[in-house]
Amino acid sequence: MTDSLDEHQKPSEIWKLSATLSIVEAALLVLDIEPQGVSEYIENWIDDKKPDGYLAARNALTSAVGRGIIVGELNPVTYKNHHGGIETDHERFDYHTSNVEVASLVNWLSKRGYDCSTFALASDQSIGFRDPNHPRYSAKLAAVVEAWEAYDETSTEPGTPKQHIAKWLRLNAARFGLVGEDGSPMENVIQDLATVVNWATKGGAPKQSSEEPTPF
Numbered sequence: 001m002t003d004s005l006d007e008h009q010k011p012s013e014i015w016k017l018s019a020t021l022s023i024v025e026a027a028l029l030v031l032d033i034e035p036q037g038v039s040e041y042i043e044n045w046i047d048d049k050k051p052d053g054y055l056a057a058r059n060a061l062t063s064a065v066g067r068g069i070i071v072g073e074l075n076p077v078t079y080k081n082h083h084g085g086i087e088t089d090h091e092r093f094d095y096h097t098s099n100v101e102v103a104s105l106v107n108w109l110s111k112r113g114y115d116c117s118t119f120a121l122a123s124d125q126s127i128g129f130r131d132p133n134h135p136r137y138s139a140k141l142a143a144v145v146e147a148w149e150a151y152d153e154t155s156t157e158p159g160t161p162k163q164h165i166a167k168w169l170r171l172n173a174a175r176f177g178l179v180g181e182d183g184s185p186m187e188n189v190i191q192d193l194a195t196v197v198n199w200a201t202k203g204g205a206p207k208q209s210s211e212e213p214t215p216f
Contacts, residue, residue, distance in 0.1 A: 008051065009034040011118045018102055023065075023072075023095040026105060027057040029118045043095060062093060065100060068171035070108050071150045072100035103149060140189075143169060143176040144197045166194040 011034045015021075024042060025035040031053050042050060065072035075097045077089040106119050107130065129141055147165050157164065169178065173185035178193075180186050 008038070011035070015118060020072075020099050020101055021105070023058060023061050023093075023098045023100065026061055026100050027054055027095075030057045030061075030109070030114070030116055032117055039096070058095060061100060061105075062095070062098070064108060065098070069175060070100050071104035071146075071168075071172075072098065074098045101150065104146070107146075139176040139178070140193060143172070143178065144193050146172070147193070148197050161200045162194050162198040165197045166190050169193055 010032060011029055015025075015029055015035075021029065022039065024039045028035045028039060028042070028051075031051055033051060042054065047055060061070065061072075062074065064070040065074055075094045077092040077094045078086055079089065081087050102119070109116050109119065111132065129137065129145070131137060132139075147168050150168055151161065151164065155164065159167075169190045170185045173179050173190065174183070178186055178189050
């Protein structure tokens with residue numbers, strides 16, 4: 001593999017089937033570049049050898065995930081020290097293990113007016129109730145659907161499904177206008193929407209801690 005991309009391949013259509021992407025893969029796809037054979041090397045290239053726009057795309061995605069605008073996860077860099085132990089560098093992100101959810105990414109690109117051919121098919125799914133320009137658009141409806149889609153079945157974080165949903169809604173409250181004049185999430189609205197999304201309504205003691213997460 002060379003240390004630059006003088007010519008790059010167009011992305012394969014199969015990427016449209018992905019539910020999640022690494023930050024590196026997502027940045028390359030946003031630039032209409034096939035990640036296979038490139039994503040594993042690109043972070044090792046010096047910046048002026050990286051494709052035009054790569055750093056801007058990667059940093060924009062990272063910022064959006066960090067602010068809760070795009071659903072995803074940011075992981076710090078880990079490395080082996082001289083004694084063979086594993087250490088964590090919390091000052092840097094591992095862009096290969098950090099990830100974004102494709103549905104949320106597509107929604108973000110659409111809202112920013114960015115035309116990405118890689119996700120053209122997926123973007124069609126954002127019409128209707130997901131389209132802010134639709135005459136019957138409801139931010140609360142869009143919020144509860146996306147909260148349901150974002151639920152992580154594999155998470156080991158303590159709490160009930162409703163609590164996890166409420167936490168996600170708080171983190172994304174600004175996106176859907178669920179904030180008050182002071183910019184804080186409207187807790188009564190958050191709880192009402194979490195109740196709508198919640199499917200675990202049979203009662204009984206939760207398997208995990210039932211302590212309600214502190215509102216952000």
